[in-house]
Amino acid sequence: MNIQQYTSQENLYPLDLQFYRMMQEIGAQPDEQIRLRLNLLFKVLPDRIQKILEDYFKKYDFWGTLKISAGDDGVLANRAKALHDHYEDFLWLYQRLADYRSRLVLFAFVNNWYSFDTETLRVVKETLYKSYFDMDIMKCGPEEVVVDLGAYTGDTVKDYVSVYGQNYKRFYCYEISPNTMKMLQENLKAYENIVYCQKGASDHPGLMYIQEHAADISANVLTNQGDLAVEAVTIDQDIQEPVTLIKMDIEGSEQQALRGAAGKIKESKPKLALSLYHNNEDIWKIPRMVEEICSGYTFYLRYHGENLSPTELTLLAVWEKP
Numbered sequence: 001m002n003i004q005q006y007t008s009q010e011n012l013y014p015l016d017l018q019f020y021r022m023m024q025e026i027g028a029q030p031d032e033q034i035r036l037r038l039n040l041l042f043k044v045l046p047d048r049i050q051k052i053l054e055d056y057f058k059k060y061d062f063w064g065t066l067k068i069s070a071g072d073d074g075v076l077a078n079r080a081k082a083l084h085d086h087y088e089d090f091l092w093l094y095q096r097l098a099d100y101r102s103r104l105v106l107f108a109f110v111n112n113w114y115s116f117d118t119e120t121l122r123v124v125k126e127t128l129y130k131s132y133f134d135m136d137i138m139k140c141g142p143e144e145v146v147v148d149l150g151a152y153t154g155d156t157v158k159d160y161v162s163v164y165g166q167n168y169k170r171f172y173c174y175e176i177s178p179n180t181m182k183m184l185q186e187n188l189k190a191y192e193n194i195v196y197c198q199k200g201a202s203d204h205p206g207l208m209y210i211q212e213h214a215a216d217i218s219a220n221v222l223t224n225q226g227d228l229a230v231e232a233v234t235i236d237q238d239i240q241e242p243v244t245l246i247k248m249d250i251e252g253s254e255q256q257a258l259r260g261a262a263g264k265i266k267e268s269k270p271k272l273a274l275s276l277y278h279n280n281e282d283i284w285k286i287p288r289m290v291e292e293i294c295s296g297y298t299f300y301l302r303y304h305g306e307n308l309s310p311t312e313l314t315l316l317a318v319w320e321k322p
Contacts, residue, residue: 019094019107022114023087031084034114038076041116042068053309062252062278079113082280089284093299096287102301109283109303109310121307130159131304132247132273137316140271144168145241147270149201149257150249151175154187157194169193172239176200176210176230201250202232203259234260242268252278254286262293269294269319277305277313290317 012020026034042050050068057066057075064074083090090110097103101124108120129135140160144167148156151173160168173188174197175181181198188194200208209226235246235257243264248254254274264270272290276282290297297317305312 013100015100015103015107019103019110020091022107022111023091026083026114027087029084031080034084035073035077035080038080038114038116039068039073042073042076045116049308056309063280078280083110083114086281086284089288093284093287096291096299098298098300102299105301105303105313109301109313112307112310118307121303121305121310124303125307126302126304129302130163131302131312132156132314132316133159133163134300134302134316135163137300137318138245138271138273140164140167140245142167142169144170144245145243146171147235147239147243147246147261148173149235149247150251150275151184152249153180153183156247156249157188157191161191166191170195170241172197172243174199174201197233197238198230199238200230200232200253201235201248201257201260202253203234203256204232205234205237206232208232236261236263239264243270244268245271245273247273249275252282254278254282255289258286258289258293265290265293269296271319272297272315272317274315274317275313276301276315277311283313287315287317290315294319296320 042053045053054066054068057063064078065072066075090106094103094106097106104120105124108117108124111117112121126134132138133140141164146160146168148171151157152175154173157171157173160171170193171191172195173184175184176198178198181196185196202208207229209223210228210230211223211226235243246261246264248257250257258274265272274286274290276286287299297319300316300318302314302316303310303312304314
């Protein structure tokens with residue numbers, strides 16, 4: 001891809017020019033040079049910020065580990081490789097986003113990876129709407145059949161009701177951990193038409209195992225071996241009716257669950273609210289997957305995380321009739 005075709009356009013908005021030039025700079029460097037840059041920038045951060053980041057990546061290792069004093073720059077090496085190898089995918093996503101709010105979110109995310117910029121992430125943090133339920137994008141009514149993958153203790157259902165009222169036909173709540181499922185059922189006992197599914201969503205049926213997170217049960221993940229077994233299903237096979245909205249926040253299993261819901265997406269074209277931050281590739285790969293499964297979706301990004309390192313990034317996708 002010739003980035004010059006973007007930067008040479010007339011009357012570019014400053015945000016466009018800034019993003020394209022950043023991608024141009026990234027694409028012109030080998031990943032080792034980007035890695036060196038990130039190491040140098042990290043070392044000039046205040047000691048307090050370095051410690052916060054190292055402690056965070058020790059607690060949540062979705063993106064790698066980081067302990068610069070011990071020679072471990074795994075997070076930075078992974079970011080450098082993701083930026084270098086996929087800058088064209090970032091450009092593609094930028095072009096596919098439907099509003100400048102989304103483009104600024106993407107710029108903030110990538111610029112934090114590349115330059116440790118925190119101010120733009122602070123600016124783009126969503127303060128008006130709940131996670132997943134931007135009312136300018138997600139139009140919901142009484143016939144909604146919602147699939148909530150990663151229902152946790154019921155926060156998504158409660159947020160939905162706080163935004164739209166009890167305007168839904170059915171909520172399918174998937175949660176893998178038995179103890180969390182008990183809390184989910186207790187917290188939602190006053191709500192009607194909730195289907196509780198203690199199952200994991202994947203791209204094939206079978207048995208998988210829960211890897212419990214030492215510090216946070218919300219970060220439990222599915223693996224292929226372990227002690228605590230759980231049934232894995234595909235959404236295509238597990239739900240027999242058309243669905244209108246699929247939300248996924250399942251700690252890095254989003255790609256597998258998306259493949260397992262491809263039939264429903266093709267047939268029903270539901271609204272999608274998909275987490276993009278649990279590894280170093282979901283931010284570009286999941287939108288690519290949605291495009292391959294069913295072209296015609298309009299893409300938006302919304303951000304609900306903090307500003308030191310990007311998390312809580314959501315793809316909102318709405319299919320529009322041609």
